[in-house]
Structures are given as C-alpha cells and as structure tokens.
Amino acid sequence: MFVSQSMTRKVITVSRQTPLVEAQALMQQHGIRHLPVVSAQNLLEGIITDRDIRSAFPYQTAKGESSRQEQERFAGMKVADVMTSDPITISPTHTLQDALLMIQESRVGAFPVVDQDRKLKGIISVRDLLRAFINVMGIGQPGTLLCVLVDDKVGQLKRIVDAITEEGISFGSVLVARYWEKDKRAVFPYLLTNNVIRVKKKLQAMGFTLLDPMKWYLDQLPKSDE
Amino acid sequence: MKKTGFLFDQRFLLHDTGPYHPERSERLSAIYQGIRDAGLMSHVSVMPAVLTDMKWVLDIHTQEYVRRFEELCLAGRRTLDSEDNQMSRDTWEAAQLAVGGVLEAARGIMAGDIDNAFCAVRPPGHHAESGEAMGFCYFNNVAIAARYFQKEWGVERVGIIDFDVHHGNGTQHVFEDDPTVYYYSIHQHPSFAYPGTGREFEMGSGRGYGFTKNSPVLPGQGDDEYRRLIEKDLLPAFRSFMPQVIILSTGFDAHQDDEMADMRVTTEGFAWIMRTMMALAETCSSGRLLSVLEGGYALERLPELGAGHVKILLDGE
Numbered sequence: 001m002f003v004s005q006s007m008t009r010k011v012i013t014v015s016r017q018t019p020l021v022e023a024q025a026l027m028q029q030h031g032i033r034h035l036p037v038v039s040a041q042n043l044l045e046g047i048i049t050d051r052d053i054r055s056a057f058p059y060q061t062a063k064g065e066s067s068r069q070e071q072e073r074f075a076g077m078k079v080a081d082v083m084t085s086d087p088i089t090i091s092p093t094h095t096l097q098d099a100l101l102m103i104q105e106s107r108v109g110a111f112p113v114v115d116q117d118r119k120l121k122g123i124i125s126v127r128d129l130l131r132a133f134i135n136v137m138g139i140g141q142p143g144t145l146l147c148v149l150v151d152d153k154v155g156q157l158k159r160i161v162d163a164i165t166e167e168g169i170s171f172g173s174v175l176v177a178r179y180w181e182k183d184k185r186a187v188f189p190y191l192l193t194n195n196v197i198r199v200k201k202k203l204q205a206m207g208f209t210l211l212d213p214m215k216w217y218l219d220q221l222p223k224s225d226e
Numbered sequence: 227m228k229k230t231g232f233l234f235d236q237r238f239l240l241h242d243t244g245p246y247h248p249e250r251s252e253r254l255s256a257i258y259q260g261i262r263d264a265g266l267m268s269h270v271s272v273m274p275a276v277l278t279d280m281k282w283v284l285d286i287h288t289q290e291y292v293r294r295f296e297e298l299c300l301a302g303r304r305t306l307d308s309e310d311n312q313m314s315r316d317t318w319e320a321a322q323l324a325v326g327g328v329l330e331a332a333r334g335i336m337a338g339d340i341d342n343a344f345c346a347v348r349p350p351g352h353h354a355e356s357g358e359a360m361g362f363c364y365f366n367n368v369a370i371a372a373r374y375f376q377k378e379w380g381v382e383r384v385g386i387i388d389f390d391v392h393h394g395n396g397t398q399h400v401f402e403d404d405p406t407v408y409y410y411s412i413h414q415h416p417s418f419a420y421p422g423t424g425r426e427f428e429m430g431s432g433r434g435y436g437f438t439k440n441s442p443v444l445p446g447q448g449d450d451e452y453r454r455l456i457e458k459d460l461l462p463a464f465r466s467f468m469p470q471v472i473i474l475s476t477g478f479d480a481h482q483d484d485e486m487a488d489m490r491v492t493t494e495g496f497a498w499i500m501r502t503m504m505a506l507a508e509t510c511s512s513g514r515l516l517s518v519l520e521g522g523y524a525l526e527r528l529p530e531l532g533a534g535h536v537k538i539l540l541d542g543e
Contacts, residue, residue: 142421194361194420197485213418213445
C-alpha cells in the first residue's frame with residue numbers, strides 16, 4: 001500500500017514561465033486540477049491549482065466583460081506569479097494511509113510525489129486514493145454487504161469469518177466501524193455471492209445481530225471533533 | 227380476455243443446485259401449483275420448452291463461454307465461474323430449454339398466436355454476462371430474446387423492464403451502447419444488495435447513452451416507493467422511447483416475505499406493477515409483452531405471486 005503503486009505516473013507539468021492561460025487550458029484539456037511546476041531537470045518548484053488560477057482571474061474576465069487592460073494583464077501572467085512554491089509533498093515510499101491522513105490534515109487535494117532529490121515522480125490525488133479505496137472495499141466485484149453487530153472484544157471477527165468461510169463464500173473485504181454504540185462494533189463483511197440467506201440465518205443462530213441496512217454507518221465521531 | 231402463453235416444462239426442475247441453494251426447483255413447482263390452483267390452466271396456452279438454436283445464444287454469449295459451460299457441466303463439475311452457480315449434469319440442457327422456450331413464446335407473440343406470455347423458466351438469466359455465469363444465471367434469456375425480436379422479426383425498438391430485486395447487470399451490459407434496446411431496472415440499492423451495480427448514474431454509453439435507466443431503492447421501502455419511481459422514471463421514458471415489444475425480467479424477490487433482500491413490496495404491490503406494465507404495453511407495444519422469470523425465493527408466497535401475475539396477463543388490466 002505504497003504511494004508509488006497508486007499514484008499517477010504520467011504527470012502533466014508546467015514550468016515557472018508557462019503563461020497562466022496555457023496552464024488553464026492544460027487543466028481543462030486533461031480534466032485535472034493540479035499541475036506540478038518543474039525545472040528543466042524535473043525538480044519540483046511548486047504546484048498550481050485551478051483555484052490559484054481562478055483567484056488570479058478577475059470575475060469580469062471570466063465573463064468576457066473586462067477591460068482590454070485587464071485582459072492584457074492576465075495574458076501576461078506566468079505560472080510563477082500565482083503558484084504555491086513550497087507545496088506539501090509526499091515520497092513514493094509513503095503509504096496510502098499516510099496520504100489519507102495528510103489529505104485530511106492539510107485539506108489539500110493532491111500531493112506531488114518526489115524522491116530525496118526533489119525529482120518529480122508522480123502525483124497522488126484524492127481521485128487516486130478513491131480508486132485505491134474502491135479496490136480495498138472490493139466493490140468492483142459483484143457481492144452483497146452484511147452488517148453484523150458484535151461486542152467489542154477479542155475473537156468476534158474470527159467467529160464471523162469462520163462461519164462465512166465454512167459456507168464456501170469468498171470475501172471482497174471486511175470493514176470494521178469502531179465508533180459504534182458503547183462496547184459494540186459493527187463488522188461489514190462484503191461477500192462475493194448473491195446467496196446470503198443461509199449465512200445470514202447461521203450468523204443469527206450464533207447470537208449475532210444483523211443490523212437493518214438503513215441504520216448502517218461507518219463513522220460516528222464525537223461531535224466535538226468537528 | 228387476452229391470449230396468454232404459459233411456458234412451463236418439467237425439465238426445468240432437473241437443474242439441481244444442491245440441498246441448500248435458494249434458486250431451487252421448488253420455486254417453479256410453487257408457481258405452477260399457484261397458477262393451477264387458481265384455475266388458470268384452462269385459460270392459458272401451456273407451452274412446453276424446446277431446445278434453442280444455438281445461434282441465438284451466440285448472439286449474446288461468447289463461443290468460449292458457451293463451450294466452457296457445456297464442457298464443465300457435462301463433465302460433472304458442480305459450479306461454473308462462482309460458488310453461486312451450482313450445476314448438475316442437466317443444467318446445460320435446462321439452460322438451452324429455457325432460452326428455446328422463451329424464444330418460442332416470443333415467436334408466438336410476433337406471429338399473433340398469443341398476445342403475451344409468462345415464461346416460468348430455470349435457470350434465470352439477467353445476471354449472466356456475455357462471457358461469465360453470475361448470480362445463479364447461465365444464459366441471459368431476456369437479452370437473447372431482445373436480439374431475436376430484432377433479427378428474426380425486424381423489431382426496431384425493444385424495451386426491457388427488470389423488476390427483480392437485484393440489478394440485471396448482464397442485460398444492462400449487453401445493451402449499454404445500443405440505442406435500440408432500452409433497459410430499465412428497479413432494484414434494491416447496490417450498496418446493500420447483489421451485484422453492486424445499477425446506480426442512477428449508469429445511463430448507458432456512447433450511442434446508447436440515455437437508453438439505460440436505473441432506479442435503486444433503499445432497504446425497507448415498499449409499494450409506495452416502487453410506485454413513485456416507476457411513475458417518475460419508467461413511464462415517461464418508455465412513452466417517449468415507444469418500444470414495439472416489452473420484455474419483463476420478472477422477479478418476485480422484492481416481496482416483503484422474501485429473505486433474499488430487504489424490500490417490502492406486497493402481493494398487491496406486485497399486482498399494481500403488473501397492471502402498470504400491461505397498460506404501458508397497450509400504450510407502446512400493441513400489448514406485446516413477454517414476461518420471463520428471474521428470481522423470487524419465498525416458496526410460501528410464489529403460488530399467489532405467480533397466479534396474480536398470470537391473471538393480470540389474461541385480464542389485460
């Protein structure tokens with residue numbers, strides 16, 4: 001689960017001297033919102049986002065109502081004028097978990113991936129992380145999700161996994177929601193089958209509670225954290 | 227009263243999925259008994275199944291897949307592609323009979339021998355992909371029938387309505403980029419039910435964009451939500467598409483007593499759905515309606531559901 005395996009390797013980059021209008025066109029053309037700024041040696045010098053460009057771009061210009069003077073000023077602007085020159089970076093050997101936590105912490109949408117020499121190796125964005133998360137959840141494959149309420153004590157997951165395995169059912173994933181009601185956890189086995197009647201009955205006979213799907217949630221963080 | 231075909235064949239019961247599988251032969255027996263006990267047998271044209279000409283199967287499924295199915299089944303393997311798809315040695319023949327029977331009913335409708343038909347077949351079909359068995363399905367009966375209508379009878383626009391509680395991934399994928407076949411499905415939301423597809427944003431691709439529509443339903447919902455979504459999503463779309471034939475992927479597993487999913491549709495709710503389908507067929511397709519069984523696992527409910535279904539086909543409303 002390293003950044004190097006989930007990042008986008010073919011990065012569209014610009015240089016400090018690239019005109020802003022060109023950077024904007026590149027973003028639109030490729031449907032992306034972040035362009036790393038690199039030197040001729042591919043060393044990272046900054047990053048420019050669609051938001052940086054929008055802030056530089058007066059509203060009247062966007063609507064085509066600005067003065068000629070305004071338009072000329074914008075046409076003369078370079079990437080270096082609005083880029084973030086010391087962006088948060090991540091290394092290829094950081095993990096996806098690092099990236100997730102860093103994104104949550106920094107509220108940034110993408111990190112340039114650089115090696116020790118600050119050479120650009122790729123970019124990892126929220127979109128890349130979502131793809132990795134979809135893979136981990138196994139929801140690209142057909143299956144059925146269950147939600148089993150268990151006591152928060154050791155050994156519960158094994159009983160569930162064993163019971164399902166005995167039925168010859170494969171797992172797409174098993175998620176655990178930790179912040180449930182007091183002393184309880186919710187286990188979400190994603191089963192690669194359409195045939196869940198028997199295994200549901202079996203889990204109930206073992207004393208587990210199957211939750212009403214409309215009551216499922218993954219995180220119930222204390223409100224004060226918000 | 228309409229002329230209604232009823233396809234049923236004892237050989238469908240030979241497809242043996244083992245002792246614990248929900249897709250079992252008792253399902254068909256229950257539906258048959260329900261229709262018989264309701265006194266409907268003398269009103270329908272009972273049609274036995276026939277083996278299909280394999281060319282129709284190969285219009286939808288890959289040669290590699292069909293050959294693999296035949297070889298593994300006849301060699302005595304118990305599963306195909308997934309543990310879900312339990313087979314016996316008769317499965318291969320049952321699957322060909324299901325397709326052949328459905329196509330015979332389709333022929334009857336186009337030739338004017340019957341107005342509509344209910345095909346009580348096993349194995350079901352709507353999860354079957356062109357190259358893969360999935361979710362108890364081997365040959366995609368409905369998809370094969372749609373192409374048959376087009377190729378053999380020159381039908382230009384076919385509408386498929388799938389109200390099985392699971393999304394018909396196989397059917398959707400076959401016709402995803404095809405603007406001549408409209409696929410509509412209403413099913414339990416894919417985050418809570420197999421196979422995990424059929425979200426609202428799946429609307430077809432390429433030239434077929436706009437000819438696929440999905441109405442996912444959250445768990446616990448019943449008649450009112452089905453009614454609301456069918457009236458909002460399906461009816462306007464089909465009145466504008468104007469299919470010349472309507473095929474139903476009929477599943478009874480959205481019933482409140484069916485343990486496969488978490489829907490609460492009542493027997494009366496299914497009757498409303500079916501009356502609505504009949505009215506839609508009158509509007510669009512001169513009443514031409516081919517209903518093909520998919521799922522439905524509540525053995526105690528299947529008699530009334532099967533009988534109710536056929537009764538509405540016969541009554542025309």
